[in-house]
Amino acid sequence: MQKTETLTDKFWPIYLESLQLGSILDFDLYINIGGEIVLYRASNIPFTENTRATLLENNVGRLYIAADKLHSYQRYVEANLNKIMEDTSIDESARAGVLYDSAKLLVKDVLSNPILGENIKRSQAMVESTVSFVLKGQDTFHNLLRVMSYDYSIYTHSINVCTFSLALAYFTGINDPIELNRLGTGALLHDVGKTRISESILKKPGPLTSAEMEIIKKHPEWGVEIVRETGMISQESYHPIIQHHEREDKSGYPRGLDAGDIHLYSKIVAIADAFDAMTTRRVYRSAVGTFPALRAMYSKKGAFNERLLGEFTRLMGPCER
Numbered sequence: 001m002q003k004t005e006t007l008t009d010k011f012w013p014i015y016l017e018s019l020q021l022g023s024i025l026d027f028d029l030y031i032n033i034g035g036e037i038v039l040y041r042a043s044n045i046p047f048t049e050n051t052r053a054t055l056l057e058n059n060v061g062r063l064y065i066a067a068d069k070l071h072s073y074q075r076y077v078e079a080n081l082n083k084i085m086e087d088t089s090i091d092e093s094a095r096a097g098v099l100y101d102s103a104k105l106l107v108k109d110v111l112s113n114p115i116l117g118e119n120i121k122r123s124q125a126m127v128e129s130t131v132s133f134v135l136k137g138q139d140t141f142h143n144l145l146r147v148m149s150y151d152y153s154i155y156t157h158s159i160n161v162c163t164f165s166l167a168l169a170y171f172t173g174i175n176d177p178i179e180l181n182r183l184g185t186g187a188l189l190h191d192v193g194k195t196r197i198s199e200s201i202l203k204k205p206g207p208l209t210s211a212e213m214e215i216i217k218k219h220p221e222w223g224v225e226i227v228r229e230t231g232m233i234s235q236e237s238y239h240p241i242i243q244h245h246e247r248e249d250k251s252g253y254p255r256g257l258d259a260g261d262i263h264l265y266s267k268i269v270a271i272a273d274a275f276d277a278m279t280t281r282r283v284y285r286s287a288v289g290t291f292p293a294l295r296a297m298y299s300k301k302g303a304f305n306e307r308l309l310g311e312f313t314r315l316m317g318p319c320e321r
Contacts, residue, residue: 011037011064014073015101016055017087017094019063020080023047027069027076031055037064061094074105078122081129096143099133100159102126107155107188114192120232127162127184131177134166138315141167150287152280154191154202160280162188164272164312165240165265171315172268172308183265185233186240190269193223193241217253220245239263244273249302259305267305271297271312274304290316 011030019025029041040063041051055063065073077084077098084090084098106126110119133140144163149156165187166180174180194202197219201212208216223241227233243266246252248259252270262270278293288296294313297304 010067012067012070012073013062013064015094015098016052016061016063017090018077018080018084018098018102019047019052020083021047021049021052023076023080025076026072027065030064030066031060032062032064070105074102074109077102078106078125081126082132085129085133092140093143093146095133096140097147099129100144100147103130103159103162104149104155107158110189111154111158111192111195114189114195114226115229117230117232120227120230123188124181124185124233127181127188128177130162131166131180131184134163134170135175135177135180138167138171141315150280152277152282154194157276157280158188158191160276161190161269161272164276165269168268168272168308168312168315169265172311179236182234182236183240183268186237186265187269187272189223189227189233189237190240190244190273191219191223192226193219193221195226196222217245220254236263236265239266240269242266244269246270247300247303248305249300251303267308271304271308275312 019029024046025043028039028043029047030037031040032038041047081099081102085095087095103126106122110123113119133144141163144167148160148163162184166184169180169183174183197215201208201215204212220242224238227238227241240263242254243257243262246255246257246262246266247270248262248267250256250258274297275293278288278296279290281287294309294316297309
């Protein structure tokens with residue numbers, strides 16, 4: 001095997017389980033040996049059962065690809081994601097990891113160019129895969145919960161909110177895949193309006209000024225403007241984008257709606273959004289645990305839908321985040 005760069009920031013870790021047997025890959029595969037990244041298999045050599053067995057025998061669960069091949073890898077995984085998610089020979093926690101990592105890369109692409117039609121189609125396909133996975137039940141959701149990132153970024157936050165929202169919807173009796181796909185698309189894109197906000201505001205390591213907060217409060221409406229330009233998502237998916245900061249006691253924004261005017265999807269995404277915002281680390285504060293976060297949400301009496309918040313509490317109960 002040929003030695004290469006030792007700087008792991010030039011490589012990206014991938015799950016062994018993300019590679020389909022018999023595939024001819026567009027990227028070389030590397031492994032980590034004693035802290036050094038070494039070439040294991042060139043792109044023109046098929047990935048076989050023997051290859052996988054040898055790696056598993058040597059307890060290699062993660063491979064690496066060169067960072068400049070990340071786009072090729074992402075397209076490969078998206079093309080094979082449904083097969084991976086349905087492959088019961090792959091451990092469910094590994095499937096959850098492949099799904100989450102792929103979603104993270106996808107959202108980064110989408111938010112870099114949110115009006116590109118191809119990116120919207122890719123988002124919808126990713127939501128469909130997530131819906132299929134979440135429909136397998138609460139244990140599957142908890143596997144996704146275990147691989148979620150605790151460090152906040154707009155990318156991980158979008159995926160986490162989508163996952164929480166779909167799980168809560170399913171847990172409360174919404175099991176129609178069409179409905180879940182519409183909800184999931186809105187949840188995944190709920191913060192797309194933030195692409196119009198300067199990073200100096202989004203990543204400010206301290207309290208925002210009142211002027212900066214007014215800019216932040218525009219992102220729901222900007223989000224709807226962006227997705228409307230694509231003309232590719234359902235009207236129902238617009239609701240979580242514009243209403244995820246509305247509160248049933250009229251204390252939310254951008255319109256200060258009351259409970260009767262807030263769509264069910266928006267009420268679900270509002271809970272998921274607020275919970276993930278509190279339970280992930282920011283540059284200016286540490287993450288809060290599951291139950292302190294839920295207590296804080298209950299303390300805002302009348303802000304969140306009481307029935308949905310109760311169901312979310314039961315959903316999160318068996319698994320501390």
